[in-house]
Amino acid sequence: MNQSAKRYSPLQAVLIGGAMATTATISLFGQAWTRCVHAALQDSPKALVYQVWQLVNREYVDSKFNQQDWEATRQSLLSKDYTSNDQAYVAIREALQKLGDPYTRFMDPKQFTALTTQTSGEVSGIGIRMEVNEKTKRLTIVEAIENSPAVKAGVKSGDEILAIDGKSTLKMKVDEASNLIRGKAGTGITLRLGRPGKNQFDLKLTRATIELPTVNYTLKQEGGRRIGYIRLREFSAHAADQMRRAIGNLNNKKVDSYVLDLRGNPGGLLQASIEIARMWLDNGGIVKTVDRVGGSEETKANRTALTNQPLAILVDGNSASASEILTGALKDNKRALVVGSQTFGKALVQSVHELTDGSGLAVTIAHYYTPKGTDINHKGITPDIQLDLTEAQERQLAANPDLIATVNDPQYARAIVALSNTKFAQPMTPPQSSQPLSIRAEDLKF
Structure with missing residues (x-):
């Protein structure tokens, strides 16, 4: 997909996150804000409280609201008087806590600005x-x-x-x-x-x-192999463009294998994850989402892969959200060999909304599954080659970042050995597939 990541704004996104994130769409409240309520409550803290209640009522993935009486919550929220936005923030957070979902969360203006800045790249x-x-x-x-x-x-x-x-x-x-x-x-x-x-x-x-650079890459000579090493730190709005440039430059250097390092990557924009998956995968499913009424949408590869050279992916317990979607897509389609530790395990999608006072709300709106239909929530993805670092090894790499992606990095070294195996050393032959389906990926974020 030759589509610039700049097409979408962080205010029009869906998040799928783990350590960092939520899966969400960011939007203004719009017409759901009824004229009569708007006229009565406009610009008041109570208006903000009602706006949040409405968004959750309309979008939350669990129509039973964690067995809570959500209508009674509305009545309780609107029966109170709020003298400041800070009082409203406290009431909102207490109400959301009843849902038992850490990813459905309220962000004050400072927190919301930080999120949108982070995902904009x-x-x-x-x-x-x-x-x-x-x-x-x-x-x-x-x-x-x-x-x-x-x-x-x-x-x-x-x-x-x-x-x-x-x-x-x-x-x-x-x-x-x-x-x-x-x-x-x-x-x-x-x-x-x-x-x-x-x-x-x-x-x-x-x-x-x-x-902000979110993709770093280099050519490495490992024995007789020319390895294109790419580290992706986050799925920001510029990540897909940066990944495209990295693969193109490494292709020009005639690499014969790739290592994609997603360790510590907490997620980001879903659109970036889908575009990047399509750079590695010509055919096959990428991700399926299921909403509160059981409606499902699936997105697939679209014959736009930039390389078919052997690929190993490095993951760890902090590889979350968009990282897990990308890893799951390439693993399920047998496009990549996954090396490292069990991933974070977050398979929920959030919608992110900008509220009237500049604060924000993330609401869980869907569940996602890998192409084979696997639910990784609270489980994560099990690597093909599971290799956990010891505490001493983790400390050594943290203290000496220059050792990452060297022989002193056990997970990277194991990936190089695996890529040298004749079973994985040949370019992938793209499988035949039916015409791919697609979803509005520009509306999604990890």
């Missing part, structure tokens, strides 16, 4: 990653993102940020610094930087909209 700033250096205790630049204002201004890895617009960063936390650095695209910011072998200096930059 964009941020307005200068394009740097920072950390507080353990030795110097100084705020230090880890990297400057490609094509960002920071790169264009000559910012380098290892530079210390001593002040932001004149404010000292001594003892400043990364979150606080990020809040100061981020801002509206086109606005200016001045950093005072320290660089080894050079006097402190001020650097003026102009903020811009930055596409």
Whole structure:
């Protein structure tokens, strides 16, 4: 599918999430908000409470509402007077808690903005990653993102940020610094930087909209094999485009096998997951969703695979949601060999809505199944080759990220051995399939 991920907004998405997420569509409440109630309650905390109740009443996957009397909940919510939105937030969260579903959740405006920023794959700033250096205790630049204002201004890895617009960063936390650095695209910011072998200096930059990298890739020579290693950190709105570029560049380098690393990937947009599945899979099912009345929709591959070279997928207990949909699709269709630990196990889809005051609501609206009809909820996907890391190995990789995807990474090393097996070493012959069905993937998110 040569369709840009930029076509859909994070406010028009469905989430399927695990450690991070929910499966959801984001929308405005629209016509379900009746005129009479709107007129009586508009812009009041009670209006917000009623809006949430209505959305759950209309969409929640369990029509019995976890054996709760949802109509009585409405009466209880509307019988109270709320003097502030914060009071309404408390009442909303208490009502949602009765559903017993952690993925149907309310987000205040700050939390909702964080979610939409995360799934958009964009941020307005200068394009740097920072950390507080353990030795110097100084705020230090880890990297400057490609094509960002920071790169264009000559910012380098290892530079210390001593002040932001004149404010000292001594003892400043990364979150606080990020809040100061981020801002509206086109606005200016001045950093005072320290660089080894050079006097402190001020650097003026102009903020811009930055596409966050979620795909990293490299060519690895493992014995006689040319391995295209791709790590996908999250299914953001730009993930499919970035994956397409990665596969294309590695194809040009004549790789003969691929390793797709989904370890620690908590999910993201469903549309991104479907597009990426289609890059690896020519035919076969990708995912099926079932709603509250038993209605099901299925999406399939559409003969747009970019490669048929052997593929191994790395997963762990934090591979969730969209990661599990992609893994399940490629595993069930025997397109990839899955190596690692049992995945997270979340097979619920949420609809995400922006509310009248800028807050948000995620509502579970459907259950999803792998192409073979497997329900992985609370179970996860069992790898073809199960290999759990010891605590010592996990600590070693966490402390030394450069060891990931090397011989010192047991799961990666085991995948390379498996790809060298003659059984998996030949390009896949695409199976024949009937005309694929499709769903409105642009309305879905993990």
